[in-house]
Amino acid sequence: MATDLRLARLSGFFGFFRGGFMPLGLFALVAVGVHAAADVVDDRLLTLVDGLDAWADGLLASREATAAWVDRVGPLQRTLIARALALSWELAVDVLVVLPQLGYGEQDETERRYSLVKETWRTLLGRLNRTPTPMRLVRPLVTAVFAAGGAYAVARLVESTLFVALETDVAPPAVAEVVARGLGWLALVLVTGRLGWRAVLRALEHADAACEARVKRAKSPWPVGLWGSVLSLPLAVALTLEAQSLLALVR
Amino acid sequence: MFRTSSRGLLDFLAAALCLWAAAWHTPVGALTRSAVAKVAGSRSTARPLLAYFSGGLYDAREVEVPLPATVLPDDLPSLELPLASPGASLGRGAWAVLARPGGVTSEAEALRARFGLGPVDSPEAVASVLERARAEFGTDDAAVLALFAGPELARYAVSRARAEGDRPTLEALARQLPPGRGPVIEAASQALMLGTAYSLSWPVAPGTRVTSPFGFRTHPTLGTQHLHTGVDLSVPEGTAVKVVADGVVKRASEDAVNGKVVIIDHGRGVTTAYCHNSRVLVTTGQTVRAGDVISESGSTGRSTGPHLHYQLELGRRPVDPFIFRGRKAVVVELPAPPTPPKPPGPSKALKAAFDQVAIPPEGTEAPP
Incomplete structure (x- = not known):
C-alpha cells in the first residue's frame, strides 16, 4: 500500500515535467528510426556512387581531352561521398519530418473544455478522407515505420547492454540472455505503447495543420511538405524491407 | 488533441530510453553532444559523424599494416613463396593486431583458457585458438570477435544475428553488441582484414620481375613525387592473370588510364585490381574462385610495355601487396632507352594522369 502510494507520488512528480520530456522523447524515437533507415541505404548508396564513378570514367576516357580526369576520385573519396550523402539525407529527413515532433503538446480537461476547436484523431482522419494530400498520407505512414524501427533499435540496445551487465558478475550467461531478452521485449512494448502511437498521431496533426494553413490562404494543399515526403518515403521503404529482423524478437 | 496525464513515470522511462539511444547512436545525438560539450567547455566523446554508419566497419580507420616478416636483398632474382593455409593467415592477421601496444587482451586469454591451450x-x-573458436562459433568472423570481445559476448551476438536471419559476419555481429564496443569491433575488423590479405595468392607466377614497386616515386614525366598505388609486374602480353582469392567482380571495364581493368571484392574490406589487360574474361557481378583466370595481361591504357599493374586495397586504401607476401619486393631496374627528342606529345594534364605505369609512353622519357 505504502509502495503504491510512493509510486503514485513519483509518477505524479514526473507528470509535472511531461511537457518537457515528451516532445524530446518523441523526437528521439523517430530520429533513431530514421538513422536505422539511413544505415540500411548507406551501402546501397556506395554501390550507386561506385557505379556512377565507373560510368563517368568510361565517358571521360572516351575523349583525349578529358582522359586525364579518369580515376581522379579514388575509392576512399567514393566511400566518403556515399557516407556523406547518407548523412545529408538523414539530417534532411530529421529537419523536415522529425523536427515537428517537438511541437507535441497536451491539453488538460479545463483547456479542452474551453478550446474553440476540439480536435481528435477522428476529426483528423475525416479531413484526410475528404482531402487526401501527399503530406497527410505519407507523414503518418513513414513516422509509423520510423517509430517501429526506432523502438526495435532501442529494445536491441537495452537487451545487449543488460546481457553484458548481467553476464559479467550477476548471472550465468544462459540466465542473463533470457532476462535481457525479456527486458528488451518490455522496452519495446513500453516505447511503442507510450510513445509510438503519439508520434504517428503528432505527424498527422502536423501534416493536417500545414495543409489547412495552405487551404486558408486559398491555395492547393497538395504541394505542402512535398520535399519531406519525397525524401522520407524511400528511407521508410528501405527500413520496411529490413523488417524481417523484427521477427528475431520471437526467435 | 493529446490529453495531459497526471502521471508520467512510464512515459519518462520510455522517453529516457529513446534519448539515450539517440544520444549515443545517431549523428543528431553526436551533434547535440558536441554542442553541449562546447558550451560546457569539456571534451566531446562523440565519434566523427560519418562513423555512425555500420557500412564503414572496414574503412572507418586506416589499417595499421605490419612490417614484412622477412626482408630480402633487392638483388635476389626470383622468389618462390609458400602460401599460408587460411587458418594460419587468420592467425597472422589477428596476431598483428594483438601484438600492438596494449598486448594480448583479457578476452583473448579467457578464450585460450576456455580451450585449455597454451599462451597466446x-x-x-x-x-x-581461432581454429577451436571457429568450431564452436561457426564462422571465422565470430571466432575473431570472440578473441577480442570474449566468448560469451560473441556467442550472444551470433545467436541474435542468426535470429535476425543474418549470416554471422562481423557487420551483423557488430549490430548486436552493446554501446561502447567500438574498439573491440575495430580490432576484430582489422584482424579479419589483415588475415584475408595474408591468405591472398599471387596473380602471376611468383618471382615475376617487378618493374615498379609500391610507394612514392619520382614521376617519370613530371619529376614530382607521386604515390604508385600498386606493383607493376613484368609479364608478356597474353599471360593468364589469376584472381588471388575468392570474390565477386566489382568492376570489369576499360578506361584510358587503367586500360582493361578488373576489380575484385574479396569481402572484409579487401579488394584487388588488375590493370592494363589485353582481354577481360569476367563480367561485373560474377563470382570467382581463387586461381580462376580473369584476364590476359597486356598494355592497354597508359602503358607502352606489357605488364600487369596489381593493386591491393585494405579498407579502400591502397597498400603494398608484398607486405603480405612476407618479403620485400624485388625491383629490377630496366635499362634506360636512348632519350629521343621530345615530341609535341601529351599535354601536362595528360601527364598528370600517367601515374600508374612502369614504363612511360614510347618516345617520351626514360623509365623511372
Missing part, C-alpha cells in the same frame, strides 16, 4: 604469444598460437 605467436601467430601459430593465435591460429590454434
Whole structure:
C-alpha cells in the first residue's frame, strides 16, 4: 500500500515535467528510426556512387581531352561521398519530418473544455478522407515505420547492454540472455505503447495543420511538405524491407 | 488533441530510453553532444559523424599494416613463396593486431583458457585458438570477435544475428553488441582484414620481375613525387592473370588510364585490381574462385610495355601487396632507352594522369 502510494507520488512528480520530456522523447524515437533507415541505404548508396564513378570514367576516357580526369576520385573519396550523402539525407529527413515532433503538446480537461476547436484523431482522419494530400498520407505512414524501427533499435540496445551487465558478475550467461531478452521485449512494448502511437498521431496533426494553413490562404494543399515526403518515403521503404529482423524478437 | 496525464513515470522511462539511444547512436545525438560539450567547455566523446554508419566497419580507420616478416636483398632474382593455409593467415592477421601496444587482451586469454591451450604469444598460437573458436562459433568472423570481445559476448551476438536471419559476419555481429564496443569491433575488423590479405595468392607466377614497386616515386614525366598505388609486374602480353582469392567482380571495364581493368571484392574490406589487360574474361557481378583466370595481361591504357599493374586495397586504401607476401619486393631496374627528342606529345594534364605505369609512353622519357 505504502509502495503504491510512493509510486503514485513519483509518477505524479514526473507528470509535472511531461511537457518537457515528451516532445524530446518523441523526437528521439523517430530520429533513431530514421538513422536505422539511413544505415540500411548507406551501402546501397556506395554501390550507386561506385557505379556512377565507373560510368563517368568510361565517358571521360572516351575523349583525349578529358582522359586525364579518369580515376581522379579514388575509392576512399567514393566511400566518403556515399557516407556523406547518407548523412545529408538523414539530417534532411530529421529537419523536415522529425523536427515537428517537438511541437507535441497536451491539453488538460479545463483547456479542452474551453478550446474553440476540439480536435481528435477522428476529426483528423475525416479531413484526410475528404482531402487526401501527399503530406497527410505519407507523414503518418513513414513516422509509423520510423517509430517501429526506432523502438526495435532501442529494445536491441537495452537487451545487449543488460546481457553484458548481467553476464559479467550477476548471472550465468544462459540466465542473463533470457532476462535481457525479456527486458528488451518490455522496452519495446513500453516505447511503442507510450510513445509510438503519439508520434504517428503528432505527424498527422502536423501534416493536417500545414495543409489547412495552405487551404486558408486559398491555395492547393497538395504541394505542402512535398520535399519531406519525397525524401522520407524511400528511407521508410528501405527500413520496411529490413523488417524481417523484427521477427528475431520471437526467435 | 493529446490529453495531459497526471502521471508520467512510464512515459519518462520510455522517453529516457529513446534519448539515450539517440544520444549515443545517431549523428543528431553526436551533434547535440558536441554542442553541449562546447558550451560546457569539456571534451566531446562523440565519434566523427560519418562513423555512425555500420557500412564503414572496414574503412572507418586506416589499417595499421605490419612490417614484412622477412626482408630480402633487392638483388635476389626470383622468389618462390609458400602460401599460408587460411587458418594460419587468420592467425597472422589477428596476431598483428594483438601484438600492438596494449598486448594480448583479457578476452583473448579467457578464450585460450576456455580451450585449455597454451599462451597466446605467436601467430601459430593465435591460429590454434581461432581454429577451436571457429568450431564452436561457426564462422571465422565470430571466432575473431570472440578473441577480442570474449566468448560469451560473441556467442550472444551470433545467436541474435542468426535470429535476425543474418549470416554471422562481423557487420551483423557488430549490430548486436552493446554501446561502447567500438574498439573491440575495430580490432576484430582489422584482424579479419589483415588475415584475408595474408591468405591472398599471387596473380602471376611468383618471382615475376617487378618493374615498379609500391610507394612514392619520382614521376617519370613530371619529376614530382607521386604515390604508385600498386606493383607493376613484368609479364608478356597474353599471360593468364589469376584472381588471388575468392570474390565477386566489382568492376570489369576499360578506361584510358587503367586500360582493361578488373576489380575484385574479396569481402572484409579487401579488394584487388588488375590493370592494363589485353582481354577481360569476367563480367561485373560474377563470382570467382581463387586461381580462376580473369584476364590476359597486356598494355592497354597508359602503358607502352606489357605488364600487369596489381593493386591491393585494405579498407579502400591502397597498400603494398608484398607486405603480405612476407618479403620485400624485388625491383629490377630496366635499362634506360636512348632519350629521343621530345615530341609535341601529351599535354601536362595528360601527364598528370600517367601515374600508374612502369614504363612511360614510347618516345617520351626514360623509365623511372
